[in-house]
Amino acid sequence: MTADTGHTGPIAFLDLAAQQRRIGPALRQRIDTVLEHCRFVMGPEVQELEDRLAAFAGAKACVGVSSGTDALQIVMMAENIGPGDAVFLPAFTYTATAEVPLVLGATPVFVDVDPLTFQIDPQSLRQRIADVRRAGTLTPRAVTGVDLFGQPAPWDELRAIAEEEKLFLLDDCAQSFGGSYHGRKLGREATATTLSFFPSKPLGGYGDGGAILTDDEERAELYRSLRTHGEGKTRYEVLRTGMNGRLDTLQAAVLLAKLDGFEEELARREEIARAYDAGLAGAVTIPGRVPDSASAWAVYAVLLRDEAERGTVQDRLKSHGVPSAIYYPMPLHRQPAYRPHHDGAALPVSEDLSTRIMALPIHPELTDTEVARVIAAVRG
């Protein structure tokens, strides 16, 4: 996986074609099996994947669904989150985290993040819950902790706050499946954990897909019902309003093939992150680590001094064939779609990060030579 080819051409930000060459035979065999049995919806691969994912995370149950966004929606539907409810979530995350409460008629309440780990800030969360209670118009209902960029959110603190405030706790683990917290794999830190298999996530499929992990068998049953139109014991018994939220068989087959090499990929990502740390410390601010945790390294993001320096460095990287990306150029409370729902609270860290953050390529197919080229280009 680390063999150096000596190429000097452009480096890929994400190299799904190289990964496909590596896992090709297993992948094709998995796909052929589905083409033979033709059970394209809820075929045996879905259950097999659910079992494997639950075992991987040490969770009691796993429910495969159509995307990470639908996973969030199903979990919130199961809690009857809707109009008048406040759902607390970080301002510095992907849009889907905030979109789902709004789709259900609830209101996202944006929370600031830590300036070095980029994870939701428990102190800001306490403040924002107090803000909502004081305003008195919304009922605090849930906290969506996001494991951002591969690292875990500060779950000990989030759990304490959720318990104290009697809030439902959800882990949006779309980016971070494979990461761990206090030595245990993510998937059991909250009442429910949602995963995404969007192709660019650490465990990515060849299309959309997602899953929900939980230790609560009753909730798992509810999630299974909700993903299939709220069905009961038979297909034509409708118990509740649900949705078409199933994971399709072909995606499950692809993910089963990818799961076999997943731990190795995680180890390679960690190796690259350490090389970046060592090579970049001093030149830029390297990502802070959540104590006693391991990252799945969906994203390796550094901080520049300001927006101008970021522009200069990005241009230099580009001229060296090194790609970079900005997650996220705008915190969610500033987005046109979400601004009208924001109470106006200042979220200075999220605002500052969006001007200075820059992500470097980190995928298992990167060679040591390419990693060295990235480091040299950043250092200038």
Ligand SMILES: *Cc1c(COP(=O)(O)O)cnc(C)c1O
């Ligand atoms: C990708 C992502 C989602 C949504 O996942 P999809 O599978 O694309 O619907 C949700 N939350 C976060 C934090 C994400 O990064």
